[in-house]
Amino acid sequence: METTQEGPPPTAPRPLQGIRIRVVEDDPEWCALVVDELARQGAAVRGLGSVEALYRELAVDACDIVVLDVMLPGEDGFSATRHLRRTGDMGIVLVTGRGAAADMAHGLSVGADVYLPKPLELPVLVAALHSLHRRMAARTAAPPCPAPEPAPPAGDGWxxxxxxxxxxxxxxxxxxxxxxxxxxxxxxxxxxxxxxxxxxxxxxxxxxxxxxxxxxxxxxxxxxxxxxxxxxxxxxxxxxxxxxxxxxxxxxx
Missing domain, CATH: 1.10.10.10 (Winged helix-like DNA-binding domain superfamily/Winged helix DNA-binding domain)
Incomplete structure (x- = not known):
């Protein structure tokens, strides 16, 4: 018996609707799978094969979130994260086979918002991107906290x-x-x-x-x-x- 798998109906909520995402991955097959799934979930997504290609893309077209592999040809994901965090306020998700605690701590310390080890299920990536974008939107939309009153010197030179x-x-x-x-x-x-x-x-x-x-x-x-x-x-x-x-x-x- 032949079966077919249909995508979500047109009225189904799509958690990544309208989010501009760039996926940087040098494995063409995996990149295509990720891009297809994120597009199916409503994202405006493009796949790129290197950090250098990402920089060229961002020079002419901004995005909301970047999904970066760590092991990339040329500049790696850690270095790119550090650069992106200095130059912009987009969300950054690192996806990598390097899942050791030290690697995760390093990725977060250089500026990643989320660190996801491979092998990675696509629904987990979608949920992480949705959660990250919701937090980013809340920070943007919420009224700022009142400015703190001037602090006295700490009494120890600071x-x-x-x-x-x-x-x-x-x-x-x-x-x-x-x-x-x-x-x-x-x-x-x-x-x-x-x-x-x-x-x-x-x-x-x-x-x-x-x-x-x-x-x-x-x-x-x-x-x-x-x-x-x-x-x-x-x-x-x-x-x-x-x-x-x-x-x-x-x-x-």
Whole structure:
């Protein structure tokens, strides 16, 4: 008996409707499967074989989300993620056979929003893309959190200055802060020596805490620690406390 498999009826909801997605994958067969499935789910999607092709594409046509393989000819996915995160605000999903915890941590630290190890079922990819786009839309549509009141100096040479948009170090260096970093540090510096719970920190970062991926808090701090170390040569005096949150550790000369 011959059977046929029909696609979803025209009225069925398509979770990726209208989302502009670029898939960067050097395996033509897998790339075609992914592109076909994302298109079937409503995405405006194109497949590309290299990071260089992606850069040429983005120079003339922006997108909402990039799906990147890690092992690519020429520039790899980790390097591309770092570059894309510096130059744009699109969502970034890394899909790779390198599923070790260290690889995942590295991918998230350089700027990926989602890290999915292969072998990967296409429904999982679709669900991840839908969830990521929903979080991005919530951040864009939600009213901004009230600006924090100016924070007093931490008393140990660290301070928020320039209206809270710079972190001053004991050595006199200044580190420019994003709005999320500014809110995070304000909550910590104004409570030196006192643990600040994750829920309070997340509430300082977003007006919609339920839509905030808690793992992004660790990623935000990881990137901030690295930037502070590069700019000042000092470690950011923030300690993670298991089950409690984070602590600004006052230092004394």
């Amino acid at each position: 301070s928020l200055r320039a209206g809270g948009w710079e972190l001053g170090s004991p050595g006199g260096h200044a580190v420019a802060l994003s709005s999320a970093e500014r809110a995070l540090l304000h909550a910590l510096i104004t409570s030196p020596g006192t643990p600040v719970g994750r829920e309070r920190l997340i509430a300082a970062l977003t007006p919609t805490p339920r839509d905030f991926d808690p793992h992004r808090l660790e990623v935000l701090l990881h990137r901030l620690r690295a930037r502070v170390r590069d700019a000042t040569g000092l470690a950011l005096p923030v300690r993670a406390l298991r089950g409690q949150g984070y602590l600004w550790v006052p230092t004394h000369s």
